[in-house]
Amino acid sequence: xxxxxxxDDAHPYLRAASAGVRHHTRALTTAPAPADRAHLDVLHAHLxxxxxxxxxxxxxxxPPHPGAGRHLATARTRLWQATAAVHDAFHQLPxxxxxxxxxxxxxxxxxxGPPVLTICQRHLRxxxxxxxxxTAADLNSPLHGHSTxxxx
Numbered sequence: 001x002x003x004x005x006x007x008d009d010a011h012p013y014l015r016a017a018s019a020g021v022r023h024h025t026r027a028l029t030t031a032p033a034p035a036d037r038a039h040l041d042v043l044h045a046h047l048x049x050x051x052x053x054x055x056x057x058x059x060x061x062x063p064p065h066p067g068a069g070r071h072l073a074t075a076r077t078r079l080w081q082a083t084a085a086v087h088d089a090f091h092q093l094p095x096x097x098x099x100x101x102x103x104x105x106x107x108x109x110x111x112x113g114p115p116v117l118t119i120c121q122r123h124l125r126x127x128x129x130x131x132x133x134x135t136a137a138d139l140n141s142p143l144h145g146h147s148t149x150x151x152x
Contacts, residue, residue, distance in 0.1 A: 021046070040090040041119045047083040048126045051076060055129065077138050080130045087123045 054076040062069030130139065 017046070035089070035093065037090055037093050037095060040086055040093065044083060044086045044090065044119050045122065047079060047086060048122055051079045051083060051126060051130070054079060055133065073134075076130075077134055077141070080126075080134070080139060083123070083126065087119060090119055 054072055058069055058072040058076055061072055
């Protein structure tokens with residue numbers, strides 16, 4: 001089955017998501033505001049969705065185009081690192097219920113509210129999937145510099 005959509009109509013939901021992110025970025029440019037937990041929770045969900053998309057695209061791209069597949073695998077790893085950093089930043093921000101920031105996920109405690117439970121559960125689920133296809137060395141490699149997954 002061939003794709004009958006013209007190029008301009010390909011992947012409309014991805015284009016809409018990108019437009020939403022651009023709009024939000026422009027809004028923050030005109031009226032800067034510090035990040036809050038709700039903001040980082042939504043950003044984390046967006047990054048996880050992008051990570052899952054790359055997780056599905058990379059294996060099907062690898063056989064016919066090995067170079068592109070390696071770059072997608074690297075992008076998936078870097079995106080996971082960005083997702084982990086946003087999750088960590090979320091826990092550094094003060095919650096609405098107390099002045100001290102929560103520094104780590106604490107599943108044995110009642111959450112400070114739905115965002116804490118949601119972001120931590122989402123992060124743990126996605127972390128399990130990330131570790132299924134990526135080595136610990138790749139997940140912990142520096143964000144910049146020589147990539148361990150791409151042939152140079």
